[in-house]
Amino acid sequence: MxxxxxxxxxxxxxxxxxxxxxxxxxxxxxxxxxxxxxxxxxxxxxxxxxxxxxxxxxxxxxxxxxxxxxxxxxxxxxxxxxxxxxxxxxxxxxxxxxxxxxxxxxxxxxxxxxxxxxxxxxxxxxxxxxxxxxxxxxNYTAPHIAAWQPPHNRRIRIGFCSQFLVGYTIGKLYQGLIRGLDRQHFEVVLIYPPQVKRDAVRQALSQSCDGAIELRGRQAEWQAQVAALALDALFYPDIGMSPATYFLAHARLAPVQLVSYGHPDTTGIDTLDYFLGADAPLEPQ
Known part of the structure; x- marks a missing residue:
C-alpha cells in the first residue's frame, strides 16, 4: 500500500x-x-x-x-x-x-x-x-590474455562474479561448489559488484576463499579491477539477473569464461565460452 x-x-x-x-x-x-x-x-x-x-x-x-x-x-x-x-x-x-x-x-x-x-x-x-x-x-580485453599460458606449477585462479552470492537463492545454490573446489588445485576469488549487501552468507563465503573484492567506480574501472586479478577462469552464476554482470561479461577478463543457470535463459554474449550444467536434464533456452 x-x-x-x-x-x-x-x-x-x-x-x-x-x-x-x-x-x-x-x-x-x-x-x-x-x-x-x-x-x-x-x-x-x-x-x-x-x-x-x-x-x-x-x-x-x-x-x-x-x-x-x-x-x-x-x-x-x-x-x-x-x-x-x-x-x-x-x-x-x-x-x-x-x-x-x-x-x-x-x-x-x-x-x-x-x-x-x-x-x-x-x-x-x-x-x-x-x-x-x-x-x-x-569490448575490453584484459592485458594478461595475450600471453596467457595454462597453469604450470601453480593453482588455477578462478573468480566467481555475482551480486547474489549472499543469503539469496544463488548464494545458497553455489556455496557448495565454491567451498568444494580443492584449494590445492584452485585459488578462488569472489567478485562482487558495488553495493551488494553484507550478510552472514557473504562473510562465510568470503572467509572460505583466497580473496574477495567489491568492484568500485564505473564500467571501465570494474574491468581493470577484475583484469588485475589475472584470472585463468571467470565464472558467472547468473547472467541476466543483474545489469552489472551482464555488461561485465562482454569483456574478455579471463581466457575461460563460464555461465550457469542462475537465470533460465541463454545470454547471447560471445565472450562466454561454456555453460556449466548438472546431471539433471535442462530444457534448452
Missing part, C-alpha cells in the same frame, strides 16, 4: 509539471520511465511517443522506448507482438547514431523474455551486438 501511495504521489507531481508545460520532453520521459517501473506499458509508451516527437530523443531514451516488454502477457498473440516490436527496436537502435555514456540508463527488458517459452537466442545475440556497437568500452 505504501509503495502504491508513493507511486500516486510521484505521478501527481509529474502531472502538475505537465500542466504547466505539456511540451517538456524531460518531464514526459521521467513520467514514462516511472510508469515502466510499475508495468504500465501502454501509458508509458504513449508518453514516450510524445517525448520523442518533440525531437528530444537521446539514445538512452530510445532504448527505454524500444527495449521494454510487460512482465505479464495476456495471450500468446501479445507475446508475439511484443517480441516482434523488441526485434524491430534492436534494428532501429543499431541504425541510430551515437553511443551510450551511462549503461544504467539503457533499459533492455531482456529478463522477461525468458518467460515467453520461445527461442531467445537470436534476440539476445542481436541485443549483445547492439550493446557492443553502442558502448565500445564493453
Amino acid at each position: 505504501e509503495g502504491k501511495m508513493d507511486e500516486d504521489r510521484a505521478l501527481e507531481c509529474y502531472d502538475k509539471s505537465l500542466e504547466l508545460n505539456s511540451k517538456k520532453a524531460k518531464i514526459l520521459l521521467r513520467k514514462a520511465k516511472l510508469l515502466l517501473r510499475y508495468d504500465r506499458h501502454t501509458e508509458s509508451h504513449e508518453l514516450l511517443d510524445r517525448a520523442l516527437a518533440l525531437g528530444d530523443s537521446p539514445l538512452p531514451n530510445c532504448f527505454a522506448y524500444w527495449l521494454t516488454v510487460p512482465s505479464i502477457m495476456e495471450s500468446r498473440l501479445a507475446i508475439a507482438k511484443w517480441r516482434a516490436r523488441y526485434q524491430h527496436g534492436i534494428e532501429t537502435l543499431m541504425a541510430m547514431e551515437g553511443t551510450l555514456d551511462d549503461l544504467k540508463e539503457s533499459a533492455s527488458g531482456s529478463f522477461e523474455l525468458a518467460y515467453h517459452d520461445e527461442d531467445d537466442r537470436p534476440l539476445l545475440e542481436a541485443l549483445s551486438r547492439l550493446f557492443r556497437a553502442k558502448t565500445p568500452e564493453l
